[in-house]
Amino acid sequence: MAGYSREVARRVFAQEFRESTLTFKDGDDQYAPQYLMTPTGARVNRIFIVGTLIEKEDIGTDSEYWRGRVIDPTGSFMIYAGQYQPEAAQVLAECETPAFVAIVGKPSTYTTGEGDVLTSVRPESIHVVDGQTRDIWVVDTAKKTLTRLKELEGGSDSPDVEKAKEYYAPDVKHYYSMVSQALQSLKESY
Amino acid sequence: MKEISQDIYRKFQELGVEISPEDIEDRLDKMVSKFKVPKEEARRSVVNYFLKEHNIPRNQFYTGQSESPMMKVSELNTDGKWVNIKGKVVQLWENTHESISQVGLIADETGTIKFTKWGSAEFAELTEGQSYLFRNVVVNEWNGKFQINMNKNSSAGQIEENITVGTSTYAFTGALVDIQTGSGLIKRCPQCNRALTKGACMEHGKVDGVYDLRIKAVLDDGITAQDAIIKRDLAEELTGFTLESAIALAADALDQGVVLEEMKKMLVGKYYTATGSRVERYLLVDSMVPKSTVDPQELDELIATAEVA
Numbered sequence: 353m354a355g356y357s358r359e360v361a362r363r364v365f366a367q368e369f370r371e372s373t374l375t376f377k378d379g380d381d382q383y384a385p386q387y388l389m390t391p392t393g394a395r396v397n398r399i400f401i402v403g404t405l406i407e408k409e410d411i412g413t414d415s416e417y418w419r420g421r422v423i424d425p426t427g428s429f430m431i432y433a434g435q436y437q438p439e440a441a442q443v444l445a446e447c448e449t450p451a452f453v454a455i456v457g458k459p460s461t462y463t464t465g466e467g468d469v470l471t472s473v474r475p476e477s478i479h480v481v482d483g484q485t486r487d488i489w490v491v492d493t494a495k496k497t498l499t500r501l502k503e504l505e506g507g508s509d510s511p512d513v514e515k516a517k518e519y520y521a522p523d524v525k526h527y528y529s530m531v532s533q534a535l536q537s538l539k540e541s542y
Numbered sequence: 543m544k545e546i547s548q549d550i551y552r553k554f555q556e557l558g559v560e561i562s563p564e565d566i567e568d569r570l571d572k573m574v575s576k577f578k579v580p581k582e583e584a585r586r587s588v589v590n591y592f593l594k595e596h597n598i599p600r601n602q603f604y605t606g607q608s609e610s611p612m613m614k615v616s617e618l619n620t621d622g623k624w625v626n627i628k629g630k631v632v633q634l635w636e637n638t639h640e641s642i643s644q645v646g647l648i649a650d651e652t653g654t655i656k657f658t659k660w661g662s663a664e665f666a667e668l669t670e671g672q673s674y675l676f677r678n679v680v681v682n683e684w685n686g687k688f689q690i691n692m693n694k695n696s697s698a699g700q701i702e703e704n705i706t707v708g709t710s711t712y713a714f715t716g717a718l719v720d721i722q723t724g725s726g727l728i729k730r731c732p733q734c735n736r737a738l739t740k741g742a743c744m745e746h747g748k749v750d751g752v753y754d755l756r757i758k759a760v761l762d763d764g765i766t767a768q769d770a771i772i773k774r775d776l777a778e779e780l781t782g783f784t785l786e787s788a789i790a791l792a793a794d795a796l797d798q799g800v801v802l803e804e805m806k807k808m809l810v811g812k813y814y815t816a817t818g819s820r821v822e823r824y825l826l827v828d829s830m831v832p833k834s835t836v837d838p839q840e841l842d843e844l845i846a847t848a849e850v851a
């Protein structure tokens with residue numbers, strides 16, 4: 353199929369997302385897509401998150417600019433929506449907290465004066481969902497993370513895995529225990 | 543014809559029922575020669591006649607000594623028929639019912655069909671991606687759709703042969719991450735049925751459009767993004783809208799776009815299994831099942847995987 357193919361929305365837990373610091377462009381031209389590479393080798397241009405929106409605040413000065421914090425069993429995602437994300441900003445403005453939300457968005461990074469890299473998400477859409485959907489997402493994200501961890505360990509020759517290994521030298525155990533902790537948190541309900 | 547009637551005679555004999563061979567032959571002959579009924583239909587009909595006559599339950603007859611016929615998935619359209627099929631388990635779903643052991647989809651080169659393995663079935667758990675020879679499974683019609691049930695009489699044996707699944711049917715499970723423009727309440731060209739853009743048809747220009755509902759969705763499983771087209775019937779089923787209520791809502795709001803907005807609120811962010819046929823990059827969806835819960839067994843298996851490492 354020629355032409356445009358849509359970027360897949362990757363599944364990454366908050367903890368791993370927070371620990372991601374490597375961004376790169378795929379190609380030289382200015383429209384080349386930008387990616388965030390996570391420590392287990394997810395190549396993220398778009399991300400799908402289902403979690404609990406626990407805080408939201410309009411931090412804009414001239415126009416509305418919403419900041420929200422969405423938590424999953426491993427940590428929290430910061431999300432920012434302003435005039436370029438009108439639909440998402442409107443949902444943030446109107447919804448109650450806490451609420452289960454599903455977010456499709458783009459990863460974004462910011463380097464502080466001290467050289468720390470902060471990750472956040474610019475939502476393309478936010479929708480209020482139910483708790484079941486959130487639990488299904490946790491299982492889904494655990495599965496995808498386990499698959500990436502297997503590839504990391506198994507000496508896969510995929511360039512993404514190579515890149516992640518080379519840059520992060522990830523502690524595989526650390527991420528296995530993150531996945532385990534996320535799944536264990538569902539055990540009370542199932 | 544003689545063979546068919548002898549076969550029927552033998553099967554009834556096995557069940558301890560003596561029927562006159564002439565009677566069988568007469569009935570068959572009348573159907574085939576006079577009423578142009580295909581032979582297999584005639585056989586079924588004659589068998590049913592004698593089953594009723596002698597008060598024999600259908601499944602006793604079809605699962606007796608005799609072998610159920612080997613059939614393809616696309617041929618499974620007779621309620622209550624016992625069959626053998628060779629197929630691949632292409633998908634297992636979570637099942638929420640205690641008396642059901644497994645539920646999912648089986649496919650062969652001709653199509654895909656839902657199956658339910660009841661708790662009474664005595665064979666081992668089915669594995670996704672494995673091909674099997676299923677014996678004595680029964681076709682069941684529900685809400686106009688056919689499925690197969692596996693029970694105490696059924697068996698499943700793994701086979702080496704890797705069944706090629708028909709490209710015509712395809713199932714995709716993922717999160718519904720977007721609904722694209724051109725969805726919701728739309729208008730179509732009365733001449734060619736194309737969706738209109740700003741009231742105009744690509745081919746026929748400005749026309750008086752006819753209302754329709756459709757959803758152009760993107761399903762995403764984290765590895766692939768799949769474009770899916772959901773037609774009016776299914777869109778109505780999924781959203782609770784009818785074409786009439788959608789038109790009324792749009793008229794109230796003076797904006798056709800409100801229907802799309804409402805649909806997004808209902809569907810985006812949730813997980814579904816969509817089944818249908820694939821045409822180029824589109825999945826033309828025939829059925830769409832929401833994924834409603836976490837499978838506890840899968841959860842335990844994943845925890846074990848994460849902890850062993």
Ligand SMILES: [Zn+2]
Pocket residue numbers: 731732733734735736743744745746747
């Ligand atoms: Zn036209």
